[in-house]
Amino acid sequence: MAGQFSSSVEFGLNLSKRIHHTKLSAPAPLPEMTRSIDEHLPSAPMCYAVIPDPDIVDNPDIRSYQPYVYGRCDPPALIPLQLQGIEMDVDCCLDTAFVTVTGRWRVHCVRGSSLCDCQVAIPIGDQGSLLGVEVDDFGRSYHTELVSLKDEKEKQKMAKAKDGYYLKSQIYIVKIPQFKGGSIFSVKIRWSQKILFHDGEFCLNIPFCFPKYVNPVGRSISKKEKIFLKLNSGTANEVLCKATSHPLKGVMHQAGKLSLSYEAEVPAWSSTDFSFSYTVSSSDIFGGVLLQSPFLRDFDEREIFCLYLYPGDFLDRKVFKKDVVFVVDISASMKGSPLENVKNALVGSLSQLNPQDRFNIIAFNGEAYLFSQSMEPATVEAILKAAKWVDTTFIANGGTNIMLPLTQAMTLLRKSSDSVPLIFLVTDGSVEDEREICEFVKSYVTSGHSVRTPRICTFGIGLYCNHYFLQMLAQVGRGRYDAVYDLDSIDTRMQSLFSTASSVIVADITIKSLEGLDSQEFFPTHIPDLSSGSPLIISGRYNGTFPELVKVTGTLADRTSFAVDLKVKREKDMKLTYVISRTLRLHYHLFLILLRI
Structure with a gap:
């Protein structure tokens, strides 16, 4: 799907060469085309004209009188629209950032007597959730609505709505119908995303890198960028700004709070993501x-x-010793890149262990395969032996049975006393007994064992994995959850999750x-x-x-x-309602649909 989208954008950019921007000008030169699948995926909020008929591609102000183009585009070409103005508001509350991006876009590539649909592409940052989209066409308005699939009426409404879908990873696409050539419309996008924490610093990264071809051409247009950032750490401790990608200026600085802004006339729209890092001063918990x-x-x-x-x-704070069992899916659906990347991430995670830690590995499909019948000390020799075992045993085939290896991992860890027992589950699938698995883990956690019960961390891969189940399993198991939809991110994201989960203080x-x-x-x-x-x-x-x-x-x-x-x-002054709502999304299946108002 991502490859088809990228090809449609490449086709659209080629079609846009037909457009003359002044009476005497030739079409504006475009970047050299490439065949990279990811080349034209959005790295900032974007809007595209959907072009099924190439003959409608023209300057809406001045006809180019290009030769007639026969045939239709199947799938439709996507021409990136010209950006007329951009504003971003960022509200940081505790570990969550609430982002609002408002942009004005012009349908510069369709003749004035024709209509076309448009697509809004929304790349969202780390562990993000789309909260809403509002479109104003100066006469027509659209907005998205969150619905729960627990309600039958909402299921019917969702079934009829085909306006939005996930393109890849955290890139969401919303289709908006019928814009006239030359029209200008406003799009406001709201989402939340995680503020990452690493080495004592909070780090925020927001997709805000616009390609050159969204810059208006052919006439002088004021290009004004605005960014406003508001931070509330919830504490009375001093907040210190460490680094920022854009030249922010201080507006307010109080104990635990910070406001910064940036506004400028720019020759071209932002060509880098917005990043911001800060610390909340304290040497102790x-x-x-x-x-x-x-x-x-x-x-x-x-x-x-x-x-x-x-x-x-x-x-340098002391962390707990670890007893870790890696439970890894080697079913047929993991064949190829997913399993190879998981193997690399697993070996990298093993290298993070200390000699006093212990580990084991269970590979599973319909059956379960143990590296060892008992927990092994994380010596250099044992880790090398485990790496060889992984290389020979991790062969993708068969179905998926999670309950069997999970039960075996619980048994391996039941004698852990002076360490933190951890089960690290990696899968790309779903199973029919998910409810029974969660109930089993819940009963184990609440049964009053005299020893510390295992923490369960879950890592989901791909669109077809039941991420809701993995989130619930991690929550019941007092662990952590993360997921990737982009196979190239498996190694770094999996090792990052393991690093966080295994550094308990x-x-x-x-x-x-x-x-x-x-x-x-x-x-x-x-x-x-x-x-x-x-x-x-x-x-x-x-x-x-x-x-x-x-x-x-x-x-x-x-x-x-x-x-x-x-x-x-x-x-x-803090959006606690939204912070708690972000957590509540674990308990409800929520979807965005587009409604005209």
Whole structure:
């Protein structure tokens, strides 16, 4: 699908050579065409004219009188539209960024007497979720709506809507019907994405790299870029800006808060992604609790709370020893690039282990194949032996049975005591007994074992994997989840997830002081460990009077007890409702459909 999209854009760029922009001018030169599949995939929010009939391609202001083109484009060509103006607002709340991009686009490539459909392409950043799209054609308006497939009426509405789909990874396509040649329309796109944490720094990267061919040509047009960034860390600690891709200027700087802006007339639109990194000063673990009332039309009238723990910027903090079982899918669907990339990522993850750690590997399809009958110390010799075993055993064939290897991994880890037991599941498929698997893990976690129960991390590959199931399994298992749709990203993303999951600095976390509430609900329901590679965010709903202090306890890697009293404050300037909604997406199948208003 991505290859077809890229080919359609390449065809569209060739068609646009027919356009003369002034009476005496020749068509503007375009970049040399290439055959790379990813060459024309969007690296910023983009709009395209959908061209089934090549004869309508022309300057809407001045006819070019090009020779008639016979035939039709099948599939339709996609001509990138010219960008007339761009604004971006970024609101950073705790570990989530809410992004709004508004652009004005001109249908510069269709003669004024003709109509064409348009496509909006939306590349979203790390672990992103599309929140909405609004289109204003100065007379017509469209907006997207989130629907849950739990409701039969919404299922029927979703079945009729064929306006949007995922192109690749985090690239979403929305089709908008019937624009007149020469018209200008506005598109506002909203999404949320994860703010990554690495080596004590928060890092945000937003797709904002526009190709040269979206720059207006043929007449003088003011090109103004605007970026406004608002940051609320939720703490009273100082926020320090470390690096930024665009020349942002300070607007406001308070304890725990920061506002920056950028506005400029530019000769060409941004040719680099927007990146921003910052630190929240503290050498020790710190956190707090934020409270907020629900918005007026919230379906849940209970109050909102959000508890956060930051690992601090002390990089040499001791982490727990690890007992890790890698559970890897080698079914027939993993054949080729997926399995080869997983093999490389697995060997790279093994190299992250320390000699005092222990590991094992289970490869599975319809059956399960163990590297060893017991946990092995992570010595250099054992890791080399495991790498050879992986190379000879990982041959893609057969079906998918997750329950069998998961049960075996639980058995291998049941004697772990002074370490953090971790199951790292990698799959590209789905199984029929997903509910039974989640119930099995849930009963195991809540059965009151005297030893620490295994944390389950899940890594999904591709569009056909049941990512909802993997997210729920990781949540029930107090682990972490990530996924890739782009096969080339498997190695880096899988190793990154393992690095975060295996760098636990506080385990067995409990939240106290909430016994006096009338009711409470946590998301996630099973509290994960605190890793040096990621903050811990627990959100939820409650009824009653919230205490002024909340005690959080746990166990440190040196086996001593951890305890901290977190101050509670009511927060008005942060979008806590959206932060908790991002978590709630684990519990509902939500989809975007396009509606005309």
